[in-house]
Amino acid sequence: MTDNNGINGKVIAITGAGSGIGEATALLLAERGGKVVLGARRTERLEAVASQIAAAGxxxxxxxxxxxxxxxxxSFVSLATTTFGRLDVLVSNAGVMPISPLDELRVNDWEAMIDINVKGVLYGIAAALPVFREQKTGHFINTxxxxxxxxxxTMAVYSASKLAVKAITEGLRQEAGADLRVTLVTPGMTSTEGASGVTNPDIRANLQKTIDDMAMPASAIARAIAYAIEQPAGVDVGEIVVRPTAQG
Ligand SMILES: NC(=O)c1ccc[n+]([C@@H]2O[C@H](COP(=O)([O-])OP(=O)(O)OC[C@H]3O[C@@H](n4cnc5c(N)ncnc54)[C@H](OP(=O)(O)O)[C@@H]3O)[C@@H](O)[C@H]2O)c1
Structure with missing residues (x-):
């Protein structure tokens, strides 16, 4: 690890850090010297990731x-600033994809996708933007x-939730000014636990089969996130799209 790798010493908060893309990102950034702040609902998963990071130094x-x-x-952003004195990057990665045909009226799933995928990103902005403005530096990375x-x-609501994230991210980038950086990371099919939240069993099985057949590892997205962070302060990576080669 070098001192000037663009990640070493940065305080990086990651939501959804207990599994999948968030976990892989936490492990990679910590390996490169980032001080990572992990958030999700299942604390036992977070504890396991934090222990693995601590064991590796x-x-x-x-x-x-x-x-x-x-x-x-x-509270999450406050935890970062009170513990480490600052927050350099917020990775708003937490998300769910309980996809299904609209005819099934799985309205609870629709609401979860809006509440977690869209409002979760907005609440992250509400929490971190004042901190970043005060510091005159900061980096939002949204998934x-x-x-x-x-x-x-089957993907109407999920796509809509991520289109909202795309619009919010681009609007934020345009308003951010010269001090802040804003990045959208756009993953294709990635091998994670994401399919497990699909409530329609047939669609869950199909999605899992597609993942098993062609998905890329979560570490591919972690490297894209690291690339955005490690750029010099004045360089803002707007969007990175990463897909498995087999994805059409
Ligand atoms: N896998 C793919 O093919 C793919 C493709 C494109 C985009 N994405 C996006 O990538 C992101 C990460 O997903 P993943 O594929 O890595 O799936 P994953 O392994 O299921 O990870 C999702 C993470 O989000 C957390 N989470 C869910 N709801 C939450 C909530 N209300 N509050 C806090 N954390 C919450 C989960 O932890 P808890 O359940 O413990 O809270 C989990 O750690 C998501 O935004 C997803 O939409 C995934």
């Missing part, structure tokens, strides 16, 4: 965060999806 703290609750994001680039049956 890295620095990690964690807290229970439900991103659909504004207060939780406020989109290639479901914004190709809308297909």
């Amino acid at each position: 890295g620095e990690a703290i964690f807290a229970r965060v439900d991103v659909s609750r504004r207060d939780d994001l406020e 989109g999806s290639t479901a914004t680039l190709r809308i297909v049956p």
Whole structure:
């Protein structure tokens, strides 16, 4: 690890850090010297990731965060600033994809996608933007999806939630000014636990099969996030799309 790798010493808060893309990102950034602050609802998962980081000589703290609750994001950002004195990067990665045909009226799933995928990102902005403005530096990284680039049956609400994230991220980038950086990371099919939240069993099985057949590892997205962070202060990576080669 070098002192000037663009990640070493940065305080990086990551939501959804107990599994999948968030976990892989936490492990990679901590390995490169980032001080990571891990948030999600299952604290036992966060504790396992934090222990792994500590065992490898890295620095990690964690807290229970439900991103659909504004207060939780406020406390999460406060945890970072009170523990480490600052926050350099907020990775708003927590998300769910309980996809299904609209005819099934799985309204609870629709609400979860709006509350977690969209409001979770907004609450992260509400919590971190004043901190970043005060510091005159800071980096938002939000997680989109290639479901914004190709809308297909069963994915209407999920795609809509990620299109909202895309619009919010681009609007934030335009308003951010010269001091802040704003990045949208747009993953294609990635091998994570994301399919487990699909409530329709047939669609869950199909999605899992597609993941098993062609998904890329979560570490591919972690490297994209690291790339955005490690750029010099005046360089803002606007969007990175990463797909498995097999994805059409
Ligand atoms: N896998 C893919 O193919 C793919 C493709 C494009 C985009 N994405 C996006 O990538 C992001 C990460 O997903 P993943 O694929 O890595 O799936 P994952 O392994 O299921 O990870 C999602 C994480 O979000 C957390 N989470 C869910 N609801 C939350 C809430 N209300 N508050 C706080 N944390 C919450 C989960 O932890 P808890 O349940 O413990 O809270 C979990 O750690 C999501 O935004 C997803 O939409 C994934």
